[in-house]
Amino acid sequence: MHIKPVSVQLGEVELEEDLSDMQMNDLRNWLSENGFELLDDRKMVLVERVKNLIIEIIHGADRIDLTIKLSYLIQQKLSIDYNYVSSLFSNIEGITIEQYIILQRIERAKEFLEYNELTLSEIAYKLGYSSVQYLSTQFKKATGFTPSHFKNIKENARRPLDQL
Known part of the structure; x- marks a missing residue:
């Protein structure tokens, strides 16, 4: 998805830059498909x-x-x-x-x-x-x-x- 995390910890991800509404929606769907929730x-x-x-x-x-x-x-x-x-x-x-x-x-x-x-x-x-x-x-x-x-x-x- 070309999203670059700065850090990843238990339950938290810090991103390099803010996501657009479309990217946020895509991320939400991807996480949901893989058993996670944003x-x-x-x-x-x-x-x-x-x-x-x-x-x-x-x-x-x-x-x-x-x-x-x-x-x-x-x-x-x-x-x-x-x-x-x-x-x-x-x-x-x-x-x-x-x-x-x-x-x-x-x-x-x-x-x-x-x-x-x-x-x-x-x-x-x-x-x-x-x-x-x-x-x-x-x-x-x-x-x-x-x-x-x-x-x-x-x-x-x-x-x-x-x-x-």
């Missing part, structure tokens, strides 16, 4: 930036820094009032930022459980939970299973190669 509404873009930041924090770090509240971090990184972002996020996504953070933390916990390389205490620590019990409570609330039961289900779902 977000050119400023509010939607802001919500996507919040989601990407949360994913980066939770899935990218070895351990969440408990001394910094994620609400403060979001406000600082995006240079926008947290109350506004929180209200906008809830209206667009149908859940609060806090609920989204919990869902991301639980997904990360599932990954750790599936890899089976860390104890539950280590997982709780890495994800910034104050205790294993708190992680277990949130995990069960979100998935319907305790972390231990989830881990056992995953192990029981797989069959050793010599038993195939």
Whole structure:
């Protein structure tokens, strides 16, 4: 399409020059055909930036820094009032930022459980939970299973190669 990006990051592309209406329409169609969506509404873009930041924090770090509240971090990184972002996020996504953070933390916990390389205490620590019990409570609330039961289900779902 002869569109030259300056930078490409998770959920964001910065272009060398503005696109004409025709180019924008062609890009929108191409993205749609390939399972993507062009977000050119400023509010939607802001919500996507919040989601990407949360994913980066939770899935990218070895351990969440408990001394910094994620609400403060979001406000600082995006240079926008947290109350506004929180209200906008809830209206667009149908859940609060806090609920989204919990869902991301639980997904990360599932990954750790599936890899089976860390104890539950280590997982709780890495994800910034104050205790294993708190992680277990949130995990069960979100998935319907305790972390231990989830881990056992995953192990029981797989069959050793010599038993195939």
